[in-house]
Amino acid sequence: MSYSFDELIDRKNSRSYKWDQVGPLFGDKDILPLWVADMDFPSPPAVREVLHKRVELGAYGYAIRTDDYFDAIMGWFQRRHHWKLEKDWIVDSPSVVTTLSLAVEQFTAPGDKVVIQTPVYYPFYDVIESNDRVLALNPLINQNGRYEMDLEQLESLFSEGAKLMLFCNPHNPGGRVWSRDELLALGDLCLRYGVTVVSDEIHCDLIFPGHEHVPFASLSEELAAITITCLAATKTFNLPGLHTSFMVVQNSGMRARLDKRIKTLSIHMAQHFAQDAVVAAYNEGEVWLEDLLVYVKGNLDYALAYLEEHLPQVKPMKPDGTYLLWLDCRALGLDKNGLKQLMHKKAKVAFNEGSMFGVEGEGWLRVNLACPRFIVEQALRQFCEAAKQ
Numbered sequence: 479m480s481y482s483f484d485e486l487i488d489r490k491n492s493r494s495y496k497w498d499q500v501g502p503l504f505g506d507k508d509i510l511p512l513w514v515a516d517m518d519f520p521s522p523p524a525v526r527e528v529l530h531k532r533v534e535l536g537a538y539g540y541a542i543r544t545d546d547y548f549d550a551i552m553g554w555f556q557r558r559h560h561w562k563l564e565k566d567w568i569v570d571s572p573s574v575v576t577t578l579s580l581a582v583e584q585f586t587a588p589g590d591k592v593v594i595q596t597p598v599y600y601p602f603y604d605v606i607e608s609n610d611r612v613l614a615l616n617p618l619i620n621q622n623g624r625y626e627m628d629l630e631q632l633e634s635l636f637s638e639g640a641k642l643m644l645f646c647n648p649h650n651p652g653g654r655v656w657s658r659d660e661l662l663a664l665g666d667l668c669l670r671y672g673v674t675v676v677s678d679e680i681h682c683d684l685i686f687p688g689h690e691h692v693p694f695a696s697l698s699e700e701l702a703a704i705t706i707t708c709l710a711a712t713k714t715f716n717l718p719g720l721h722t723s724f725m726v727v728q729n730s731g732m733r734a735r736l737d738k739r740i741k742t743l744s745i746h747m748a749q750h751f752a753q754d755a756v757v758a759a760y761n762e763g764e765v766w767l768e769d770l771l772v773y774v775k776g777n778l779d780y781a782l783a784y785l786e787e788h789l790p791q792v793k794p795m796k797p798d799g800t801y802l803l804w805l806d807c808r809a810l811g812l813d814k815n816g817l818k819q820l821m822h823k824k825a826k827v828a829f830n831e832g833s834m835f836g837v838e839g840e841g842w843l844r845v846n847l848a849c850p851r852f853i854v855e856q857a858l859r860q861f862c863e864a865a866k867q
Contacts, residue, residue, distance in 0.1 A: 479769040483519050486850045504822040510857050513828045515650070515802065517716040517848035519770065521755075524762035525715060528754045541748040543570070550760040551724065557764075558683060561696045567726050569737055572745055574680050574708040574723045577736075578644060579605040581676040581706050584735050586611055591640040595627065597835035597842070599650040599678070606644070614640045617838050618652070623795055625652045629663055636671035643673055647694060648681040651804045651835055651844040653797020655689040658697070665694070665701045674732075676706045680723070683714040683767060685799040686775055695726065702728040706736070714767060715759040716848075722752035774801045777847040777854050784855075788862040801848035805829075808841035810865060817843060825864035827857045 489497045496514045501507035520526065548565045555561045571577045582592055582605050591614035592606045606613055616632045618625040645664075648655045656664075668675055677694040685691050695705040710723035727733035740746045778796075781803055785792055791809035812820060814833045821827050821843070832842030847854060 479772060481766050481769040483770065483773040484850050484852070486518060486853065487520060489518070500828055504818075504828050506822065506826065509822060509826050509828050510853065510860070511828045512846045512849060512853070512857050513830045513844075515713065515846055515848075516718050517801070518850065518853065519716055519848065521716045522759060522763040522766040524758040525717070525755050528758040529751055532751050532754055538750050541750045541753065543748045543753055546757050547753045550757040554760040555693075559691060559693055559696070561693045563726060564728075567728050567733070569725050569727060569733060569740065570746070570748070571708075571723050571725055571740065572721050574678055574710055575601045575605065576745070577706065577708045577723065577725045578602065578676060578678065579609065580736055580739055581674075582606055582609045582611055582642065582644075584739055585674050585732070586642050590642070591635070591638070593632070593635050593640045593643040593673075595632075595646065595649075596837075597651060597832065597839035598644075598646050600834045600836075602644050602646070602678075603836070614638075615836075617836075618649075620795075623793065625649060625654045625795070627656075627660060627664065629667060632664075633667055633671075636667060636673055641671075641673055643668065643675050645675050645677045645694065647677055647679055648685070648691065648797075648799040650678075650681060650800060651802055651830070651832075651839070651842075652795055653800045653802055653804060655685055655691055655798035658690075658692045661692055661694055661697055665697055668704060669700055672704075674704050674706070675701075676708065678708045680708060680710050680713050681800045682709070684771065684774070684801055686771070686778075686797070689798040691799070695728065699728075704729070706732065711756045711759045715755075715763055717752070717755055717759065720749065720752040720755055722749055722756060773851075774847055777801075777849075777851060778803065780851065781845070781847060781854060781858060784858050785862070788858075789865055792865070801846060803845040803847055804832075805843045805845060806841065807832075807843055810841075812841075814840055817841070820864055821861070824867065825857075825861040827861050829857075829861075 496511050500509040552563045588610040591612045593614045594602045595616045614635045682691045695702040695707050707726040712718040793806040795804040830844035832839030
């Protein structure tokens with residue numbers, strides 16, 4: 479490996495949400511944080527170098543987007559995902575969650591049903607309910623420790639009038655990378671019932687060997703015409719604090735509507751630092767990413783083996799991708815408050831408590847494995863020892 483991920487950056491007292499909020503949120507500033515989905519690894523050297531250059535300019539005025547930004551995005555998705563994009567399809571947005579909320583606002587009306595597949599990333603709930611829309615739940619089926627879609631129940635939601643679906647691929651928190659056949663089956667239903675798909679694919683680059691990310695909109699021209707794809711370099715290269723993302727919208731009418739709303743809200747201006755970081759990441763970060771994936775897969779393998787040996791009643795859902803591990807802790811016999819007590823008071827660790835992803839997540843925990851190996855080792859040791867007391 480060309481890059482090492484074993485050294486821990488000291489992020490305490492740096493206004494880090496992950497590290498500096500553990501005291502206010504969980505009651506102890508010394509709790510080990512493996513919760514919110516950012517990495518404890520330094521971003522690629524090329525990213526750090528270009529940000530230093532931007533800092534050294536000394537003047538931080540308004541910025542523009544140049545062709546190298548769009549070229550970097552198009553080149554990355556062609557190389558990594560065999561998806562040929564056009565510049566005109568790309569629309570910037572401050573965050574993926576912003577895009578989710580805008581799509582709900584623009585393509586449904588108050589009181590409309592919006593479909594989500596639960597358990598799922600908790601802002602999916604927020605952007606629906608805060609826009610005065612109604613949750614239409616299509617719970618995933620846990621089939622032998624692996625999530626599957628319930629297409630029969632999903633079709634019933636579509637037949638009852640739901641016209642928008644927020645889709646998560648790869649899935650957070652379960653780590654499923656949906657197969658081409660699964661996506662085609664979903665797409666067939668969406669086309670049949672005229673359902674628009676907002677596909678959150680922010681984890682698309684974090685895929686383990688043996689699996690392939692297939693962009694939903696790449697499956698056919700018909701599906702591209704009904705899809706808003708939410709993307710960012712932020713999860714891949716640890717840039718979430720730069721607040722940058724983009725959407726790919728091939729349908730010109732949908733794109734114009736979103737673009738107009740973004741300009742109405744005046745959230746369309748280029749960010750001074752973000753565009754340079756994205757260009758450097760996509761153009762020069764590929765070797766770094768390959769090494770990162772090897773390291774995170776090593777963390778995953780370690781975690782699976784450690785839990786099997788020391789706390790076998792906890793059943794991990796082995797992910798196809800992402801740096802997240804979804805743990806079935808229901809055999810511990812604890813409700814959500816009991817799990818919080820176990821984590822924060824006894825084990826002194828912070829994983830995400832599962833009910834925040836929906837009622838189907840009660841009794842589960844989500845662990846962020848994007849940290850040095852010794853942190854994973856320490857957190858699992860503390861958690862297992864506390865659980866056995």
